Amino acid sequence: MQTFKIAIVDDHPIIRQGISQAISREPGLQVCAEASGIAEALQKMEGANPDVLIIDISLDGENGMELIDYVKSRASAVKVLVYSAHDEETFAGRVLRAGALGYVSKREPIAKLVDAIRQVLRGEVYLSPQMTSCLLYRAAVGQTLDSDPVTTLSNRELPVFQLIGDGFSTVQIAEKLQLSPKTVESNRKAIKQKLHLQSSAQLSRRAFQWAMEKH
16 A cells, blocks of 8 residues: 655644654555644645645744645655634635645544545545535635635735724734734734725724634
8 A cells, every 4th residue: 555645744742743643553554754834834845745734823933834835845755734713714715725635624524634634645635525515615605715805815814904904003913923013013004905994903803804704
């Protein structure tokens, strides 16, 4: 039986351990590398040559979307699967457009992740049944993944928008995302333009409402 190699990128050691243990029980699957961040992941991937790369979107201040972009531009044969606690409806289309083949919520049993690994190894896309139904409905009524203006935010702007919704200040957001306050302010300005908001108060309300809907 052919053995497929799986690499795991997640900044939580307990989650990496849980994924690794689940994969080790599966015939034909083997964990070849584990990493907590982007630089470590790129370093370990060079010698490991994984068939599937499991990535979390949030990596201790880093943006997992950037890792997807990097991998797909330099190692297009690697199949990417996102495993994250973020809202699937918000991020599924975003990660698929970036080149990933699937999205699994961390709210799902670990067995779902194993199923998703098998599916992307076959070259198929994996989404939850609920998300698949949502996409089919949108297609039926002529909507797209970009119908919500929030989906137009860049991979840098969306984390800023999320943290605004969670009540964090510019300085706190800068610390969390390892950015300068000036960069965060530039992101806030761009977000207001894209969402057609006139003031910081409107931005805070819109972000808070969005956060409540997603939680």
